[in-house]
Every structure is written in C-alpha cells, then in structure tokens.
Amino acid sequence: MLRIVLPLALLLTLCVYALPQDRIIALPTSPRRIQIAAEKTIPVFQDGQSQLEIVLPEVANRTLRFAAAELQEYFRRSCQVELPVVNAPEDGKVSIILGDNQWSRQAGLDCTVLPRDGYYLKSVGRRIYIAGVDDDKGNPAEAFGWAVFFERGTLNGVYEFLERFLGIRFYFPGEIGTVVPKHQQLSLPQMDIYDRPDFPRRRFGPAPIDRQAWFPEQEYHHRLQGRMNLNLRTESFYVPCCHSMERLKIIERFAEQHPDILAMDEHGKRHTQPGSVYYGNLCYTSPTLRDELFLDAVSHLSGEPAQNRGLRGWDPSAIQPGFFNIMPKDHFRTCYCPRCREFYQKHPESELVWDLVANIAGRLRQAGVPGYVTAMGYGHYPNPPQTVSLPDNVL
Template sequence: MSFFVRTCMKSLLLIVIGFTVSVMPAATALELIRKTSSATIVIPAEAGPYEKFAAEELQTLLLKSTGVALPIVADNSQEITPAIFIGAHPANAALAAKLNEFSTRYDRFAWECKNDRIFITAPSNSALSYAVWDFLEKTTGIDFLIPGEMGAYIPRLDVLNINDRTVLEAPAFDFRSYSINADSYNPDEHGFNAGEMFRFRNRFNMWRALDPADTYGWLGSGHSYNHFLPITRYAAEHPEWFNLQADGSRKTTPENGWQLCLTNAESAREFIQNAIPEIEGMKARGIPEERILLCAGANDTVAWCLCEPCQALRDPDGTWSSAVLNYTNLLARELAKTHPKVKVLHYVYSDYGRIPSKVAPAPGVAACITSWTADGSLAVNHTASMFDPVKNAICKAVGDYFAAHCRGIMNYGYYGHYSIFVPFPMVRQIAG
C-alpha cells in the first residue's frame, strides 16, 4: 500500500502522509532469518551516525520480532552473504542509481531483495531510516500505531522469508506532521523521546526530521495573523489593517472576532517583513528555501471584514473563501520578491472552506485542506475518507480544485486531536 496510513489508529496524523511507489514483481524467496542461522547487516566501513542508526533500528526490531540478533559489521566488501547492505555501501550503487532515475523527490528511498541479499538505500539520512521502517512494515507486518513500545505492533515470527522484489518510493507530500505533543513521552527508544521516535518512524519531517538537516520548516502556526501582525502592536497606528465591523468601526482589540482586512496590501507587506527574519533564521539552520513553509492561516474564528473591497470578494455561497485566499495571494506575491522558493500556506477551513469563485491561488501558494466538520465549511464526515466522493463530496471537490491550482496541498485530519488518542469529534464519529 502506498500510504503509510493503514489503520484507524494511523489516522492520528495531522497531515496525511502519502508516497508514490514502484514495486517490481516477486520471484524467488530468501530465508532471511531462522533461529539457527541469519544474515549479516552490513554498513559502510566509514559509516556515518545515521547509517549506524538505521542498522540498529533494523537489528532491534527484527530481534523483537524473531528473537534473532543479526550482527552488524562495517565492511565495504560486496561478497558477504546472506547480507543486508545499508546506506552508501558500494553494494547499493546500482539500486541508488535506479532510485534516482525513478524520482528526484527529497525523501525518496529504495530497498531490494535479490537472491541472497537485501539492499536498502536513500540519498538523505532521514530517508534511509524510512527505507528500513518501510522494509520492516512490508516484510514482517511491524506497525507503529501510537508512541511508545505499547503502541508498536510487532508480530512474532520464527522464520522470515522475503520474496525477490524492488521497492522504489518517493513522497507525495513534502511536508508531513501530526498534532500529538511529542514531548509528553518518556525518552526510552533508541536515544529519543518515544513521541519523537513515533514521529520519525511515521516519516514526519515538519519542525524536526530524524536528521535535523532534512527538516522542513514551518513558520507561524495554523492561525498566524496574530503571530506576524499582532493586533496589540499595530491596531492603534493602523486600524485600517483590521476588520471593519457592522457599526463602522475597526476591530482594534484582541478579544474574539478579530481578523485582518483581507484586501489591505500594506499590511501584507508588513506581514512579510516580519516573516523574513524567521525565514532567514531557518536558512541559517541549514534549511533551504524550498523546504520552508510560511503559514498564512486566518485567526481561529470566522473570517470576515465588512469594508467594500472585502465585501466584493464574498462568494455567492456566502463564504469568505475568495477573500481569505486574496490575502494569502497578497502575501505570496510580496514574499516572491525576496524569497520566491518559500511556499505560502493557505488554510481551507471554517467559513472560508469552499472553492473560491472570485480569486485563484497565486504562484507560490500551497493549500491545507482541513477535515473540519461544520456544514458551513467542508462538512467532513469522519466515518469516511476525507476525499470520499460520496460521503465527503465537498471536501473532495475542494481538494481536487486546490491540487490542480496550487504548488502543493496538505491534508489536516482531526484525529488524535491535540493529545487525545481518540477520533474527534466523537459524537459525529459514533453517530456515523
């Protein structure tokens, strides 16, 4: 299966993970492990820390599953057999070339079983471990459901037979994360907090990848208007930047109900000026622009402004989808002047969760499709897939639109909401 989300428990993801996959047909079978004999895990003679980490993950998880501890050796010989070659070992050169022909996506990886050898490789340190975990999931049935050892499903196997096959994978979603507080678990797995290990084993890379150099950066929060243009800082001098109310006044206090004026280009310029130092900070940490995402999500309330330009952008269905996208576009055009490779994320949510009828996404805009349930938004039925064409026809239509018009899309699934490992909202889930 090409999605890492395979069970209801796997719906704990904030952003659904998808990988495109090429699997070549099976042929002969390799008996990799038996109680009386086993293969050797081989890493390069000058293996780096992440090659060692990947080998240790393979060794540890196979031990838990089979009771057999495969030895790890550092040796550039290609003659060892039976063997599992890890990382930049010379034996993996042919598979690495095949992978590079298959895809240039950053987190691509590959593994291959051929005769009495297994080859596992990837161009990035984090993706090398992704390859190991994918190999284990597909060959042993190991699965990582919730953080911690109790959340790992590890089948007990006496014999592990693997058919000849080649697996080439590349991410369908560049930015991947989830909404569980990873810091709330004890540091008890392979040198990492168990929540962090859950993040890594499920191929998350937002905020922190296994190797920090592979991280995708997220600036702001899901609702970031106040992060970059705090009302307490700007309202006194620039009341016109904030939403016009029914009584003719501008919202200038931070109580519920404030938004930005969604057509004000001056505030968009200030927004970007405030974001640029954070972008540069990420670049200083080694994160390139193409792996940085600037969140342009409206405040977490209905989005509206009653000024005439904003009213003109209100959609015929009564939503503010075009108006909110208009402000995202202002940000994207401003940011493109200095940082054209940074993506600007547009939230599709609340009363701006429909297809915009008056504005199309500007170049540089990516979209986050939320699985919000309200009828005035995407009306998602959590008893079915977010993009089920029958039960979630609205969400599917919206997702198809933004996938066709943006530099990329994300899925925000409301499962495992915050730190609770249950579907949310429970009432609708049960009623369905």
C-alpha cells in the same frame, strides 16, 4: 483547497524542479516496482545460527546508525540473534547494506531520482540493499515534535523490510501496540522493490496517551508518539498553514502606530480590547497591513533572520523555509471600515482573504522572490475563490 494545490503539484512532477521546495510538494507519479520471488533462497537464520550482518559506511549519519539499531533490535526480539554492524560486506555472509553508498550505487540504485521519502529494497545474490535519501542533520533518536521533520528514506525502507519479511506491525505507540512475531528459522526471497508514498503530506493525530491509565509508558509519551511517526513513515517535512496573522505578531508590532490595521466593528470602532476574543482581527484592505506583510514575506523567503522584522523568530507553524503562510486568526470578525465595505459591494465577503493572499503572492512574483505563499480555506472562506485570481506561487 485541493482544486488549488493538486494541479500545481501534478505539474511539478512533469518538469525539472525549479525550486528546492518543489520536490517536497510534488505528487509522486513514478510506478512502483514490487517484485518478490516465490522461493526463499537467502538463508538468514537457521538452527540458532545467523548468517546476517548489517553494513554501514565507515562515516554514517545518525539516521543510518539508527536504522541499523532498529534492525538489530527487531531481529533480536523476533529471531533471538545479535546482528553485527560492519563497515564493509564480508564474503559468505548475508549482508544488509544500508544507505546511499558505493555498494548500492554499484548495484544500480540511484537515490538522486527518488521522490521524497521513497526507497529501494533490492537483493543481489546474498546482498540486500536498503537505500533512500537521508538528511545528515536528522536525529531519529530525538525525533518528536518539530524534530520529526527530516528526510529518512533508508529508515522508511528498514521499517518496510521489517513489516514485509519479519511480520512486524506498528499499530500504535509503545510495546502494547507493537507486534513482533517469533521466528525459529528465517529465509528471504530475492527482491526488487522501489516504493514511495502516494501523497507528500501524511500524518496522524495521536490521542493524549499520557493521560490514559492503561498506557504503561506514560512518562515517555512524547518520544513514543515521535517514534510512531517514524514507524508509520509519515511526512518528513511540514508545509506551514496555520493562523500566521496571529503568529507573526502583527498587532504587537504595528497596531500602536497604525491602528488602521485593526478591524472595525459595525459602529465604527476598532477592535482594540485585548480581553475580547475579537482582538487581533485585522483589516485586510489596510495598505499598511499589506505592505508590512509583504515585507515579512520578502524577508523570510530571502533567508533573512526574523530579527530583521522585529520578531524573536519565525514561528514554525506558519513559516518554513521556502513557504510563507497567510491565514487569519480564529474568531474571525468582519471588518466594516469604508474600504472593506466597498470591497463587499463588488465581491462576496469570503473573497477578502483570498484577495489579500493574491496581493502578497502577486507582489512576490513580480519582485522575483522565490518560494510559495500557503493559504487554506477555513471558517467563512472554505471554498476556492470565485472572483479573485490566485498567482501560481500560491499553495
């Protein structure tokens, strides 16, 4: 799959983004800038007295307010000081100014050019700017499950600041996995940092901590795992690629009237037994299947509600704004209908899934429908296609 995805992503970094989702999948290529002075000239905390304040715009979204609260929490635990949150920088204070605002722009920080999830940490005199792109709809306090996918560049910068300058470490969820060094005094160097991820897709698979006897906060495990995604600056979006042919309820919607969409076994019988693990396998050469799948893709990528296609909703594991997944279910079973047998005479059997992907993506391209079809090498088709050409709207 990498040989398919990466060339397109690299190309996107060299051009103006044609679609909103292009910024999501583009590989960042701009060089990092990490300049930190050797001498610590910004007095922060000495003799029990703090010079710090946190500056938020008067109208700040939930991500910025959460970022401010995280700074307060970890300065409280690390330095035993309470940081005030104010709406404008005060002369004589050391001001940590959060977000894309009038002060950060006056300091020359342009968040519009940041790659997704990138951020700035920049000091000018006694002002420290931490700024990135933050989604107004995001809510870090409730960020677990699907709610973790929102842009939060400033919050990423705050965690970078805490790790780099206070020595905070987030090794795994909960208090037992968090290291907070104690500081009796603290000064900071002048800094000019622009940083961003190496890859747009970044995630971790947490163990089921709710079933670990040693874990003291089991009742909060979902929130703690979500919080860990924030701490580790994991991906802020999800490109769907997960068994869409099952999640689109193809069988439930169409099999009764169009049994030819079901795969056929070696004896000429369709897989119609709901109790069988092979139930739900489809015939990928079925014209009905291809037409209905194309109409699903057009509907979703055009922004229509799933109800227009007889669904209660677009399953987020397979369908996301700008992306439409085509992938068979687990327990794949070869179809032996005459059409599929004819295909196998001309192509390796593994090419059949790619042929379906190419067919739908090509029709979308020809119809001028914006967006991408996602596909993944899996099971008996793990490699890029050899005899089928994929259009450039396939990821």
